Amino acid sequence: MRKELETIREIEEYLQGQLSPADKAAFEARLVADADLQEAVKVQQEIMQGVERAVLQQQIAKAAKQFARWQQIRRWGWGGAGVLVIAAITIAVLLKSGKPEQAYEGNNLPTYNEAGEQVWADADRQLAAQVFTIEAGRDTILTTEGGIVLAVPANGLLDEDGKQATGMVSLVVKEALDAASIMRAGLSTRSGSQLLETGGMFFLDARQGSKRLSINPADGIYLEVPTDSIKPGMQLYSGKRSPNGGIDWVNPKSLEHDLTTVDIHSLDFYPPHYLDSLRRWGYDHLNKKFTDSLYYSFAAYGDGYERSVTTISTLSEEGEWHNESDTQSSFRHPEFNCIINPATIQTIWSDAYQQTLLATREFEARLRVIHASGENQWLEAYLEGLDMPMWRIDSAVAANSTGNTKKRFEAFAARRDGKVRTSTALLQKLKAYYKTATGAYMLAARKTRDDYWRQQEQLDSIARRKAVNYSREEQRRINNNLQQELDINLKDAYRQLGYDTVPRPLPPAEVYRVQVVATGWYNVDRAVTEATIQRQSMRFTDSTTQKTATITYSPVQFTVLEKASYDRLYCYLLPDQLASFMRVNDSAGVFREELNALLNYRAILIGYRGEQAWAYTQTAVKPGQYGDIRLTRVNNLDSLIQQVSSLGQSADLRRELDYFHLHLKEEKRRKSVQEKAWLSYIVLQVLMANEKGCTISGK
């Protein structure tokens, strides 16, 4: 040895009190005389203290970690605890001998080992047993002296017959977690001829009295082995006792288990309660095409882009029938940062992501929590980390989130879910793909939505125009009819009274509506006008000629057989001397009208079943009742109309029927628009029921 090293050895022996009294006296004598040696001793002592401090520091850090872990487990309770799962360490083998066995105590061992054999290794004898007595029927979490945390689920132990053990059982642990204990126990870190780096070794057995118990392979026991730092690639080896008293470590299993992918389309990436709610509202929740298109349509509302659905129901000055029903859809879509972007989901829930980290049950579970948090950045973390073990992303999200989300992701991270092995080139491509595809889907959704509403707006305005035209037309028809009928009535009344006067031209008909009710004096014009408007019979005696004039209106009514079997039913009277038709109103299932005795009428009743027209015509309509009218199917309604009506009448009537037809279609469209808007309103409420707490503004 070099001289310098020799001195160091001497100083060390001196400081550690290992020198013989004589050597010590000699050394101290040298020390007094040699200032350099004094200095060297002082520095070396400091170094020794420094090493001690480093060791202490390490032990404290370990204790701190163990304490934090313990607190965490108590806080979360069951479930989030396990770092690794020992599926089944021992399988029960029936004992041949019925002799009572000796129990584990300190370094004493029972006759038979956990597998029912009489083989023990040196380590079994060297390491003291820690025996925990636990109630088999309850969840138990316990910590060993070395800091291993064991979580034994209720009924997680099986007896020799494979039945769940009940009552008090003993759980036996022997552990060697640090280098010192491993060496003292004579354990090697050898697997075959390979040397292993170890994170600790432990032995686990369960007994009830002298009976051996096994771990229920369905549940496993969760076990956490303390460590200062997580090293990648650590594996769990099973110990195999060799005849020479050693233990060979065999059958390694990865702690960070690789994830298995499933068909991505068999997973559910929708927000929680989306499908439930659709089912509850009676929509076809099993129709993926429908549920997808509905959900992805919300991608249109990204980037805080807002559009109030109310704008489509802006009223034009004329179209009155529009406004009221649309108010329920008058909500404003929220800023997009309230929910997970449906376009992202559309991108990833596709064949492109088969065989990746996302096509796993594990990701599905995380996505549920992400949906509940409403934070797009957590989802992006997983998309960015396709090539990483899942628990790393879990920890990153846990570290950056708060509250409930943090807790859930800490629990995920503790599961140590690993990665999916895929080619990295593919993953690189996917990362880029996600950004472009998501953007494209958002644009497409927005365009679809905008086009849809633009089209609806156009259709609305066409419908409004048509409605206005129709009501003008109808007004014109009624006025013309009234004027013509009034003409006829007046002419006849004057004739009856003995006047040979051509009646004065009448002021516009509207004027009379007010005056008739208000005034108290009579002349024949007024009497006739009132009778014509009210369609009531009248009798008027002229004071000059003493003659009497009568105008007669008599009721007629039509009742259709199986009326309810028609979707729509109309009844028209076609007076021979009037230019247009009269629509007969339906009151309580009966079409009633008053017939003017001066006119001859024909009637046509038109019913629709779907698009198919049915009709009944009656010539020479007389006052009275036409009951149980049976409509017959007509193939050419137009020609039938032409047969019973005059030229003008049939044109008018066809226009009327066309309009009704259009109106019906229009109603259907409007209903579907409303339903769409309403559905997206209620679905959005479900989507936004997350921790972000956004609310839909507006209604």
Add this chain to the structure above:
Amino acid sequence: MDDQQILQLLKENTNDKALAALYRHFPMVRKMIRNYGGTPEDAADIFQEALIIVCTQARNNTLQLTARLSTYLYSVCKYLWKDEVKKRQRQMAEPLEEDLTPAQTASLDALREADQRVRLAEKVISELGDRCRELLMLFYEQGLKLRDIALRMGYSAEHTAKNQKYKCIEAAKMRLKELQQLSPNPTNLLP
């Protein structure tokens, strides 16, 4: 585990169990430090430093207990936090009551003074190569057999391991001397 058992374990340098027992008092300390304006991280640092002090004192037989060990640990944390606040030149909303005896405080002051030098040495150790550090720590941790250490570190013979240890000490000593000459006041060199 009672105080006597804990102290006995610390004296024997079997710290693991003792530290686990002492850690049960951490929530109390954390609460106190948060009440006096510290963060949970501050609390963790202070508590660990207090544990080092208590362990060192227990090993040196310089622990002067007037009450339970947990009370003393709590008081040491208070003492350290008060000092830390002063260092950060912050005003405490409420003054921290001193509950150590003057003799205890004096002993702590002295220990902290000496600890500055030990920390510098620790820094040197932490900056050594991995193998050197592990070797030294194995030697000093608990009475391990030289044979086991050699085996564990992959040395063919015991004397090779020993020789290697001396070389590591030599390297550490040289580095420490260098640092000490660079600045006589070790605080300047510590993080």
